[in-house]
Amino acid sequence: MKQLLSHLVNYSPLSVAAQTALQECFEQVTLSKNEYLLTQGKVCRHLYFLEKGTLRGFYVLDGKEITHWFGFENDFVTSFHSFITQEAAVENIQLLEGSILWCISKEMLTELFNQYHEIERLMRIAYEKYYIRLEERFVNAQFKTASERYKNLLQQTPHILERIPLGYIASYLGISQETLSRIRSKV
Amino acid sequence: MKQLLSHLVNYSPLSVAAQTALQECFEQVTLSKNEYLLTQGKVCRHLYFLEKGTLRGFYVLDGKEITHWFGFENDFVTSFHSFITQEAAVENIQLLEGSILWCISKEMLTELFNQYHEIERLMRIAYEKYYIRLEERFVNAQFKTASERYKNLLQQTPHILERIPLGYIASYLGISQETLSRIRSKV
DNA sequence: TTGGCTTTTTGATAAATGTCAAAAATTAAG
């Protein structure tokens, strides 16, 4: 919880009152490897903060699992589309390691937004950061070659390579596992 | 201005006071075809609302212009990365038609956030929508084939095809103009 | 209308990446 709060304050300052309220609203969840936080078809009603561990978001296309994002320590995780629209999720969220998370429901969060301007501000700023991050991934996906994307990953988020099986990483980079293997053998 | 306010209220309700404040802070800008709203290297200090017209965001790579997004009526437009971080923009924003825009500076907007919780809420909700929209484009870019992306465009945003030269659209879809032409001749 | 731009299409070929199958390497379990 300490870690959660100090991470939140990084986004934007919070009064003691707001911090206390947050503390009361987040609940701890511990899950072990391979368990699911969300499965497709369900509505995602919670936002999670990942204190420790890793997880992946994936969806199924033509019987194959397409991993499109990872979560690591200090990430907010949820199926944004489902959480925001409250429609059925198209994706699954699965733990890749035993993990510690903090969880808050959408209703609870909305209530906190109503009570504390500063918490809504924090969320606005969080969205800004996540938007920029996604924008960068989009430009990479659309306009860079497979090996450029891999080199980018090496430079910018090498921790992904250390903790995640290559099959998932290939999918994350939008290339086949075989191509990723060949790219790695050349670099 | 009427159009701007009624669009804003669509995101989230606003008190009369907040509406008045917004009205005082947005300034009208009219620009003609081919003019620039932003050029690379400059810091983007404004958020725009596009009342009428079209524009594109593009950056230059290996001497080629890469168009990666379009703006249409009722879109908020800015170089999000530059606007949020206040670092130099890597992209250019160019008018594709004579256009009417409303403009607000980052400082002004920040001031409005401080004064009106409801305006910051509106922005939080706007980011949610824009995040989801970008997420969908990302998944398309990374996991769909060129012709799937084109068909998607046909179905979901056919207005783009009606108003934008094919060269820009090819770039927007992340494919060469020749390939786009061949895809079109088959469909 | 006509000639001169610009945009779009077509053709030939090259490069990048995917697919399927099997081998090699790594990891996990008994």
Place this chain on the structure above:
DNA sequence: CTTAATTTTTGACATTTATCAAAAAGCCAA
């Protein structure tokens, strides 16, 4: 340790898409 299961790499080939060049089509101003 040793064997079985899983993950990663390699090979051969197919497919998709890019590139370069040129032709065709569309547009606009004199």
